[in-house]
Amino acid sequence: MDARDIRSAYLQFYAARGHHLIDRADLVPRDDPTTLFNGSGMQQLLPYLLGTEHPAGTRLTDSQPCVRVQDIEEVGDNRHTTFFEMLGNWSLGDYFKSEQIPWFWEFLTEVVHLDPSRIYVSCFSGDETNHIPKDTESADIWADLFARAGIDNARVDLGTEEHGGHVGNGGARIAFYGGKNWWCRAGAAEAMPVGEPGGPDSEVFYLYPDISHDPAYGEQCHQNCDCGRYIELGNSVFMQYVRTDDGFGPLPRRNVDYGGGLERIAAAAIDSPDVFRSSLLWPIVEQVQTLTGKSYDTHTRSMRVVVDHLRGAVFLAVDGVRPSNKEQGYVMRRLVRRAIRFAFDLGVQENFLQKIVPTIAHLYSDAYPEVTERLDDVVAALVKEEKAFRQTLRRGLRELIRMSDQVVSGDELFVLYDTYGFPVELSVEEAHANSISVSEQWRTEFDARMRAQRERSRAANKMHL
Incomplete structure (x- = not known):
């Protein structure tokens, strides 16, 4: 299956299970000046995940073009892109884990025909401080699916080692992580305001066994290792808790929010770890x-x-x-x-x-x-x-190279921006690529020059009024 086939099959798969196909949102969010771009399918659905009734019902699906510029420096590896399509399905107070997890497994293994023995998952390890239990429910569902397929279903709790990567999964099919597998808008459970919903999530990874683990990312490999052996295909968020005055309680209306990368699934379908070899x-x-x-x-x-x-x-x-x-x-x-x-x-x-x-x-x-x-x-x-x-x-590049015998300051970067139209981040990238030193205070210096320019412009405009 190529990427277009997978997109179509995904939407048909969930439509056959009672999901209404919704239109994609514009890349620039409506009525949200705090966010530059839609970076996930759930952004346009946030009011409905928080309790508003959706006019199309409780089961929704779509494919949403997304832009995430925080990944711009990582573009160049085999899996990061600033633009991508996110396949999504949602349950607004309808089905939950016992439907979502088997459905996604079925789509990957029976529709896309991925090798089930190369699928690995992660679940939430719990939060003792906030008295949030371990998500054994999701893990049990995954374990049953693996067992039925004749695949090992061992579990390992990696806890807070998720960022250091010094503890491998030992080949465990199901890995438990802490905050990495907790979703909330505030980023962490302890930062959530009273009344805010959140919940555990379960990520799905595809293993590329021919890729050797790079010890620069930790002594041993595991699902969330950045070495490229495991590539995430999708993530199911289970919104089931709400922050209360004295901790966390059950959310009256539980939701499912799934998002998965079309290009990554399409690359897995052709057994390539390189998303740039996918058909889109x-x-x-x-x-x-x-x-x-x-x-x-x-x-x-x-x-x-x-x-x-x-x-x-x-x-x-x-x-x-x-x-x-x-x-x-x-x-x-x-x-x-x-x-x-x-x-x-x-x-x-x-x-x-x-x-x-x-x-x-x-x-x-x-x-x-x-x-x-x-x-x-x-x-x-x-x-x-x-x-x-x-x-x-050409003139801008020559000017930058001319500065190679000095530490380039924010003032020089401003000149490149103002005279040659170089976005300042591009100038910094070029300097590093050519082994040119850049001042540690370049951002502060550059911003000061920008403010001064704006003040001069405002003053000039007043003189002409």
């Missing part, structure tokens, strides 16, 4: 190879950055975002200019976005027809940004 990304890679004459195998990181960032920029443009120096527009500008910068490393000396964007649009024409409907506007917006940046790219 590889055609773009192939076109970049054709345009540059370079090989993905020898220029892997640069091609991954170009492909990922342009895909994200296309969807941002479809949803009305345009490059600018503020908020969503600044992120979009950074994505486009970072893609152009890495394409420069691939030998692309002239404008090329108009050749790539239609390929991206075609890949999504069936699921998101608005991408092709708005194609001309998208191409125009991105090409305009490309032309503006390419004019100063």
Whole structure:
């Protein structure tokens, strides 16, 4: 199955189980100025998870395009992307663990036909301080599913070792973690305000046994190790507790919130740990190879950055975002200019976005027809940004290299930003890539120059009033 088949099969699978298919949300959240982008399928559903009745009922499903720019520095490895699709299903006070876990197992093993012996899971180990019990209910369901498939179902409690990675799972199929497997909006149980819901979650991982464990991530490997042997496919959140004045109590209406990465499941379906070889990304890679004459195998990181960032920029443009120096527009500008910068490393000396964007649009024409409907506007917006940046790219890089005999301060980074249009984060990346030292106070120094510029601008505007 390719990624488009998996998306369609997932939505049909849950529709057959009484779920209503809801429309995707725009990448820019509505009525939420605190969040730049929709980074998960549940963001548009938060009011309903907190108790409001949804007009479509208690069972919902969708596939939601997402942007998470906190992963931008990690793009270049085999699994992180700033843009991705999240498959989702929700129960609003309806079914719970005994339905959700077997359904997802069935979808992975009987629909996508993943090897069940390579599926591993994690569950919540409990919180003694807040008197929240261990989630043995989820673990028991998983253990039964593994046993029925003739697979070992050993458990191990890794507790607080989740971040250090010094204790491996010993091959255990079910690993218990602490805060890593607790969901709440506040981030931690002790930070939750009274009345706030939360609950344990259960993550599903796919093992790539041919990948050797990298001891840089800990002495032994385990489900949440970052070495790449275990790749997370999805996470089921079970909202079943509410913060009370004296601790935690049962939530009157329990919810299920599942989200899973389409590209990662699609990569697992072709037995590849590299999401860029999945069918929604590889055609773009192939076109970049054709345009540059370079090989993905020898220029892997640069091609991954170009492909990922342009895909994200296309969807941002479809949803009305345009490059600018503020908020969503600044992120979009950074994505486009970072893609152009890495394409420069691939030998692309002239404008090329108009050749790539239609390929991206075609890949999504069936699921998101608005991408092709708005194609001309998208191409125009991105090409305009490309032309503006390419004019100063070489001069900006030369200026940065000229600073190689000094520690680059926030003041110099401001000049690169103000004169050459380099997003400051891109300048810092380039400096590090070229072994150029950057001041530890660069952010403070840069922000001070930005504030001074704004104050001068405001003063000038007043003089002209």
